[in-house]
Amino acid sequence: MKTFRKELWFNVPSRRAFINITPDVQQCIDESGIKEGLVLVNAMHITASVFINDDEPGLHHDYDLWLEKLAPHEPVSGYRHNVGEDNADAHMKRQIMGRESVIAVTDGKLDFGTWERIFYGEFDGRRKKRVLVKIIGE
Secondary structure: OOOEEEEEEOOOOOOOEEOHHHHHHHHHHHHHHHEEEEEEEOOOOOOOEEEOOOOOEEEEEEHHHHHHHHOOOOOOHHHHOOOOOHHHHHHHHHHHOOOOEEEEEEEEEOOOOOOOOEEEOOOOOEEEEEEEEEEEEO
């Protein structure tokens, strides 16, 4: 069995964003030479997420509104965590959206459903953060 590891780096200028990283992950698969296996994609920060869904702007807007209702950023004083920080809501949003995704690799390609794509979800941006891509297989 072969393994491959790569870090993808992001510096999102806004507090929140959803970025389609599917092409980046496919590039990692291409670099790895692995044709059959699994790819793990996970956010290496506790205020960011990796998840799979449709690449549709209306859905991303709805996610943003829904997450803000569930864990509003303001008032920052409403969170015990926010002592010298203002990102307690980002931790909660990450918990809801998840840490990682595992996708099958078949014939050197991501083995997806029709509309599935991989997203990096940022909930406390404005600094450099990374995503781990780990591929195992043959």
